[in-house]
Amino acid sequence: MSYAPQIKISATYMRGGTSKGVFFRLEDLPAAAQTPGAARDALLQRVIGSPDPYGKQIDGMGGATSSTSKTVIVSRSTRPDHDVDYLFGQVSIDQPFVDWSGNCGNLSAAVGPFAISNGLVDPARVPRDGMATIRIWQANISKTIIAHVPMTNGAVQETGDFELDGVTFPAAEVQLEFMDPAEDDGDGGGAMFPTGNLIDTLEVPGVGALQATLINAGIPTIFINADAIGYTGTELQDDINSDPTALAMFETIRAHGALRMGLISSLEQAATRQHTPKVAFVAKPASYTASSGKAVAAGDIDLLVRALSMGKLHHAMMGTAAVAIGTAAAIPGTLVNLAAGGGTRQAVRFGHPSGTLRVGAEAREADGAWTVTKAIMSRSARVLMEGWVRVPGGTF
Structure with missing residues (x-):
């Protein structure tokens, strides 16, 4: 019996805040996974190593916790006054699904740095030194996030002395502004207080x-x-x-x-x-x-x-x-x-x-x-590894 060989997909493994995830440019995904649906979900599950009845994700990039079973897809934005679109997928560890219902605030800190480093932001908007202001459209919840990303000598500055409890080592600070975080996102419930009550x-x-x-x-x-x-x-x-x-x-x-x-x-x-x-x-x-x-x-x-x-x-x-x-x-x-x-x-x-x-x-x-x-709030972000992630052919 013959088996399809593995395929490789360009990807970056990043820490953002107190989370880690596998980041993809939308254009680098296989054609079948460039649009929402079963193929995309199946691919991301296999990348992470889910579903895993052992709960360890040994055969994937996940770390067997909610903080490390995450995927991100970033693309150039077609929306006015935004630089990139950011889509977050929370991969279930032991069940066969990807939850697209919300954002990851921690990984939001890594989106701006990833977008700059991967050529998704207009170079005219990125200073050689100083602070790059990246306008992110959070596609899961239809919200705007503004990321302030430090730049040094034309590259994202990842090292620094900013300390974040829950992360062992210091890094460069990335300040995030979550704009209009309580407006209706169309996801049921609508208003800031869906019942109309504070308690x-x-x-x-x-x-x-x-x-x-x-x-x-x-x-x-x-x-x-x-x-x-x-x-x-x-x-x-x-x-x-x-x-x-x-x-x-x-x-x-x-x-x-x-x-x-x-x-x-x-x-x-x-x-x-x-x-x-x-x-x-x-x-x-x-x-x-x-x-x-x-x-x-x-x-x-x-x-x-x-x-x-x-x-x-x-x-x-x-x-x-x-x-x-x-x-x-x-x-x-x-x-x-x-x-x-x-x-x-x-x-x-x-x-x-x-x-x-x-x-x-x-x-x-x-x-x-x-x-x-x-x-x-302020977080930090850092590239942990970049190159290709591999999944067996026939996965999606």
Whole structure:
């Protein structure tokens, strides 16, 4: 019996924030995968090494966590006032699907550097030295992201002294502006607060009636109070991920929250929409020891936040969830804002399992409705490897 040989596809393996992913130029993908559909999904799953019943992704580029099972497709933008279009695919580790329902805020930091280095940005817009301002169209959620990418001697500067908790080594800072993060993205739920309330009572079978802030900003997110589900907000990954009962509880909360937000029409749909919404629990500041051994003092943070991604507690914080945190913190009366002490604020520093992160948001109220013009945070990005990724012929 004969077998088709492997095919090779130009690709770049990059870290962005606290995530890693395989980046492609749209034009480099095989013709069948240049448009959305089954062929594209099958190809990306095989690149990452999914679905893998062992949960290890040994035969692919994935790292067997939600933070490392990611793919990105970038192309020149046809939209006015934008440089590139960015499409993010969250690849399920053990199930045969790619979730296209949301963005990855961490990998957003790598899109500008990738686009510049791969000739996708008009050279006239890229200074030899200084800061390149890259206008990114986030195609999953129809949003604009502005990336400020440092340049040195005509090349993207990747090294530097910017430290990001959750990333071991320092690198160059990339500031991101998520424009109008809470406007309707057409993905169900519509408004920043899909129910019209800053706090809802969410009835969850087997858990009870939980106070929840349901917000669509950066990424749809369900915020609940840590003490309402028996936690303090100082938990680390193993405290949650080693407890199957806890994970099942969070998934039940997520499914019922998704239904309440209008993101799904039946609870069963939550199983194939794992990337969104996120579930996060918040608490007032408290001292704890981060996963790296670093001491985080209560006086150095405004609140505690822990968030789950793809069914597991995240090792740090998803970038898009950080946007949701910053947005909710800026609006008096949300659970996030109350955990941070209440009142009006333009930025918060929150504690997560790997340390702390500061995120800002510009919010204003008009006629009883809140709008957010942008959320701002800093990440870093670096090329880890570039060349070709190979997949067996007949994969897609």
